[in-house]
Amino acid sequence: MRNPPPQAVRLCDYLPPDFLIDTVELDISLHRTETRVLARLRLRRNPEGRADAPLKLDGDGLALQSLKLDGCSLAAADYEAAPDSLVVHAPPAQPFTLEIETLVDPNGNTQLSGLYRSGSAYCTQCEAEGFRRITYFLDRPDVLSVYTTRIEADKGEAPVLLGNGNPVEAGDLPGGRHYAVWRDPFPKPSYLFALVGGDLGRIEGDFTTASGKKVKLAIHVEHGKESRADYAMDALVRSMQWDEQAFGREYDLDVFNVVAVSDFNMGAMENKGLNIFNDKYVLASPQTATDSDYAGIEAVIAHEYFHNWTGNRITCRDWFQLCLKEGLTVFRDQEFSSDQRSRAVKRIGDVRTLRLTQFVEDSGPLAHPVRPDLYREINNFYTATVYEKGAEIIRMLKTLIGDEAFRRGMDLYFERFDGTAATVENFLSCFAESSGRDLSHFAVWYSQAGTPLVRAETSWDPAARSLSLTLTQSTPPTPGQSEKKPLQMPITLALFDDKGEKLALVSDDATPEEKSRGTIELSTQSRTVRFKQLPARPTLSLLRGFSAPIRLEPAPDNADLVRLLAFDDDPFNRWQAAQSLALRSIFARVAALRGEGQTPDDSAFYAALQRLLDANDMDPAFAAQVLSLPSEIDLAREMGENVDPDILFSARSALRQELGGTLKPLLEEIHARFESSGSYSPDASSAGRRSLRNVALDLIAAGDKARGGVLAERQFEAASNMTDRLAALSTLALAGGEPRQRAFAQFYQTYQGDALVIDKWFALQATIPEEATTTLVRELMRHPDFSLANPNRIRALIGAFCSGNPTRFHALDGSGYELLANVVLELDPKNPQVAARLLSALRTWRTLEPKRRALAESALKRVAAGPGLSRDVSDIATRALGI
Structure with missing residues (x-):
């Protein structure tokens, strides 16, 4: 018998809070198992709430110790306390003070939500609903309060005490204890509350804002790892400078603290003035971190800092508006990274991520709008749709209204909604005002799930020297949305002659603005635009810069793709041309393997790649992207149904080999030319050279296993940085045999004790596409360095196996699904958030061929029927099954 699905929360049922909390004074006495929390709340009835409503506060596993109203203890009949709620039956009509005392157990908090221990430190994670695990509260984002927090602890155990806002007071206490008081002058919701107490090292910096305000910066890490936080500090300073220049946003407190912890369910958290990070997004050195690690640190540091305005100063009214802070802030961190690095390569990387995660999400049972209209467990809606698709909507908005109107709209948004909890409608109203445009049609992007399909049909009239382009859009049904509306989207395009020269857009069917900007707006189901005065049939470059998050079909013919790869001045579409040629080749090979066609002739594709690599102005980072073939996840997504991961793997491997x-x-020659020399630098140019060199090594090994193995062993031994060493190990991992075994043993021996590097060791073994890997993963789960208590380690081994090894995870005997189900059921009572995220690996089960589909469904049903299932896992299981 299945567990009933969690109760749904619906956007249409939103009501303002019945009470507001103006100030929160917290007195928290830290103890490993019995932390005392005294919360003094100044409340008043909300004029927009229900006048006769009782006061109902949220809790989660709490035990009430005492309760006072205006200094007087309440009689037992005046209130009702339960682990998940506290109800005061008849609160005063006038403002009043409620004092609540609770005890919490940080050591026993394996969910890593609320107040918990990470290593030797106390820390918190309150988004989305963790504050209710600390004290009873109106734990919702539209209740904004000014917080003052007093933290007390044993000085030997926790000499560092950090809170939100600015430091106010600190001192020693009898018995070897001490305290610190922090005050945040800016009203915030409870999910932004944070504290940290521990014995930590730190590095310091400073920043002077554009208006001359001096800000003290500090990054706190485990002792001995201070030097590995230098790049994060550099990224923080650059983020602060960029936000002033790009968005006019200055930092507003006297201090900014970052703390790195080893046990964290997410990447990082933007708590006001006290960002808490998963240490993988803070710690880096050339010997322990790859180029992608450095880029990730830069992006996540920026993302959390940018939340100071898009998330903290302006928060979301309710969790349905989550995209308002996350999608917008992802867009901002993408723009920051684009300015810091290669904009072209960054855009390609972002679209790769979108297609690998969000497009997959959009096509399965977990599909939901960017602003969902219901949820059962909010932790499960921190998704690629909210983040990545949310960012794409902002990018489209900017494209549609232009850079100047977009900046005016952002300025208006900051001015008008500072200090409030806003909605998507509030946000869009600012851009409607700044641009003078009606954005009601554009707003459908927020409420409609699914990835739109746009079909592009062209017709060349040689007599009239004109090209007709017809764009037709449709969006497939998604759970709860069978009927879809046409969307408003920008389609950026260009025409080229046979010499690669860009042609003027002459058309009676496009507005002057559309022609000058090279962007056609598609707002109806179908639109036809005819381009005139063309010397000959042109090559059409469509969806340049990936101007809308859509699927575009069909791809141009091979001859046009080769031409676009050769001379398109839009880097994204040059890369897309190579991807389309590779996809076409791989699917032709799939057909050949099934006896339904011949192996394709890809000589023109190979020649185009050779010309690209031979060019004097070749950008190594871009060339590396072009040489990177579509992944097996990309192939499965494009196939759409009856997916056989084994045959996709075989077809892709054959193309790699050829x-x-x-x-x-x-x-x-490239591998030799770009050999690393001199000191390591994580800058974009240096990283691009290493990227191309390592892609070259991968392809050499695919074409000549023996030669690739020799080069990989040589690189592994000589590497002066983790990027080159890990790339060599990856090549050896695919090669197998004694060299692989020796290299993995040496790698472990060298880095044993460095958790973040050992995560890489686990992940790489989990992604070896061999039959023995499932057994290997089970063995590694018994390794002394593996622990189900650490989310990073779980993601490194189990997550990598499920998401990065399609052939083994989707093994025909169902062993991959069985492994996942076993882990989820074991992990769920300890950390339901991580368990639920693991289970989402089965979100595409309906697209598999029948045998695998039945095995995956059986595994999901087994999980759904598990006793005492958490809301997190139950929600994913039931939605995936369509219950």
Whole structure:
């Protein structure tokens, strides 16, 4: 018998809070198992709430110790206390003070939500609903309060005491204890509350804002790891400078603290003035972190800092508006990274991520709008749809109204809604005002799930020297939304002649603005635009810069794709041309393996790649992206139904082998030419050279296993940085045999005790596409360094296996699904958030071929029927099953 699904929370049922909390004074005495929390809340009835409503506060596993109203203890009949709620039956009509005392157990908090221990430190995670695990509260984002927090602890155990806002007071106490008082002058919701207490090292910095305000910066880490926080500090300073220049946003407190902890369910948290980070997004050195790690640190540091305005100063009214802070802030961190690095390569990387995660989400049973209209467990809606698709909507908005109107709209948003809890409608109203445009049609992007499909049909009239382009859009049904509306979207395009020269857009069917900007707005189901005065049939470059988060079909023919790869001045579409040629080749090979066609002739594709690599102005980072074939997840998404991961793996491997063999001399020359020399630098140019060199090594090994193995062993031994060493190990992992075994043993011996590097060791083994890997993963779960208590380690081993090894996870005997179900059921009582995220690996089960589909469904049903299932896991299981 299945557990009933959690009760739904609906956007249409939103009501303002019945009470407001103007000030919160917290007195928290830290203890490993019995932390005392005294909360003094100044409340008043909300004029917009219900006049006769009782006061109902949220809790989660709490035990009430005492309760006072205006200094007097309440009689037992005046209130009702339960672990998940506290109700005061007849609160005063006038403002009043409620004093609540609770005890919490940080050591026993394995959910890592609320107040818990990470290593030797106390820390908190309150988004989305963790504050109610600390004290009873109106734990919702539209209740904004000014917080003052007194933290007390044993000085030897926790010499560092940090809170939100600015430090106010500190001192020693009898018995070897001490205290610190922090005050945040800016009203905030409870999910932004934070404290940290522990014995931590730190590095310090400073920043002077554009108006001359001096801000003290500090990053706190485990002792001995201070030097590994230098890049994070550099990224923080650059983020502060960029936000002033790009968005006019200055930092507003006297201090800004970052703390890195090893046990964290997410990447980082933007708590006001006290950002708490998963240490993988803070700690880096050339010997322990890859180029992608450095880029990730830069992006996440920026993302959490940018939340100071888009999330903290302006928060979301309710959790349905989560995209208002997350999608907007992802857009801001993407723009920051684009300005700091290569904009073209960054855009390609962001679209890769979107397609690998969000497009997959949009096509399965977990599909939901960017602003969902219901949820059962809010922790499960921190998704690629909210984050990545949310960012794409902001990008489209900017494209549609133009840079100047977008900046005016952002300025208006900051001015008008500072200090409030806003909605998507509030946000869009600012851009409607700044641009003079009606954005009601555009707003459908927020309420409609699914990835739109746009079909592009062209017709060339040689007599009239005109090209007709017809764009037709449709969006497939998604759970709860069978009927779809046409969306408003920008389609950026260009026309090229056969020499690669861009042609003027002459058309009676496009507005002057559309022609000058090269962007056609598609707002109806279908639109036809005819381009005139063309010398010959042009090559059409469509959806340049990926101007809308859509699927575009069909791809141009091979000849046009080769031309676009050669001369399109839009880097994204040059890359897309290579991806389309590769996809076409792989699917032709799939057909050949099934006896339904011939192996394709890809000589023109290979020649185009060779010309790209031979060019004097070749950008190594861009070339590395072009040489990186679509992943198996990309292939499964494009196939859509009856997916057989084994045949996709075989077809892709065959293309890799042929490509590596054909380009072997050039690839070996590139591998030698870009050999690392001198000191390591994580800058974009240096990272791009390493990226191309390591892609070349991968393809050499695909085409010539023996030669690739020799080069990989040599690189592994000589590498002066983690990027090159891990790339060599990845190549050896695929090669197998004694060299692989020796390299993995040496890698472990070298980095044993460095948790973040050992995570890489676990992950790489989990993604080896061999039959024995499932057994290996089970063995690694018994390794002394593996622990179900650490989310990073779980993601490194189990997450990597499920999301990065399709052939083994989707093994025909169902062993991959069984492994996942076992882990989820074991982990769920301890950390339901992480368990639920693991289970989402089965979100595409309906697209599999029948045998795998039945096995995956059986595993999901087994999880759904598990006794005492958490809301988090029950929600994912029931939605995936369509219950």
